[in-house]
């Protein structure tokens with residue numbers, strides 16, 4: 001039986017047996033005990049799977065990762081302490097000093113800094129391309145040492161919709177995987193693997209948790225990328241890892257398991273950005289209602305976007321559910337049931353008017369957050385994206401008057417009334 005996505009949200013990952021707890025148990029333990037050193041040695045050698053230290057793996061985390069893996073249609077997944085850790089691990093797992101990454105310029109500010117500043121300092125360079133580039137322009141961004149292509153299904157906060165097939169085609173033509181950050185639509189609204197993406201990342205901090213309760217991340221592998229077919233590009237996966245008992249990940253774990261096993265055995269071992277089992281439990285509570293919440297987020301986003309578009313004090317509105325939005329056609333292809341509840345717009349009168357509007361909101365809260373149950377809003381140019389100069393802001397699709405409103409799951413009429421009264425104060 002092919003299960004619908006809502007059923008996987010509720011019951012995926014953990015299926016209790018007879019007389020077992022219905023809710024996933026929280027394994028609040030650093031370590032596991034074994035009767036013999038030999039048994040534990042087999043675990044260390046990756047000859048047997050099992051648990052010994054929570055920095056590497058924990059059953060609570062694995063249940064939740066398994067649910068997200070099922071939701072995305074992948075073959076293996078791991079939780080991380082944050083979305084930043086997920087994106088860093090996903091890229092650093094296959095790119096090292098001297099390598100290069102092609103990335104969409106319309107991405108989350110933190111990911112932009114990770115690539116442009118911190119990974120560059122580690123010797124990994126990035127070329128940023130407009131998500132709207134032609135296939136030729138995209139092709140020209142590749143170098144012989146390019147190891148991955150990166151983009152966001154719906155860019156935070158630019159709200160550009162990624163043409164996943166275009167980016168996947170280019171990546172595969174150059175023998176490298178496409179990594180897609182699917183945080184905003186979640187697998188409820190888009191499953192990037194169905195369009196050719198190879199690896200998906202999440203900031204579970206957003207809709208997946210959904211309540212603003214816990215920071216977290218996740219990496220999911222589609223199992224479709226053939227590492228051995230491009231063995232020279234990915235020696236970390238296709239030659240023995242001397243730091244892990246000489247294991248060759250792609251041989252031992254196949255395309256289905258190599259990527260996540262290496263990221264766990266090497267990167268989690270050495271960097272340790274594990275999610276706490278408590279937070280994984282809370283994340284799972286959020287996932288149980290993800291499909292129900294996403295529908296209300298999208299409904300509110302659509303209603304707010306339509307209201308704003310018709311309002312004389314609003315200069316422009318960006319929401320891919322609007323028919324005149326530049327990404328409407330891509331949204332109809334990749335996000336037929338809606339994208340997310342985040343709306344960007346410019347208040348007529350620019351920066352000072354935007355600040356006045358924000359201060360007058362009563363229901364919508366000013367917060368460096370998006371995508372939880374409570375409506376919140378942000379002025380990126382003066383907060384999250386302040387590291388960028390005006391040219392970089394423009395390249396990322398952000399203007400100085402941009403207000404990002406993340407529509408929660410409150411009653412639609414109340415949200416619109418709040419926005420209306422705040423616009424009236426200008």
Ligand SMILES: *Cc1c(COP(=O)(O)O)cnc(C)c1O
Nearest residue numbers: 082083084108156183203205216
């Ligand atoms: C928030 C966010 C991140 C970073 O995630 P954290 O959980 O805050 O570390 C990465 N990508 C996108 C699209 C995000 O919205």
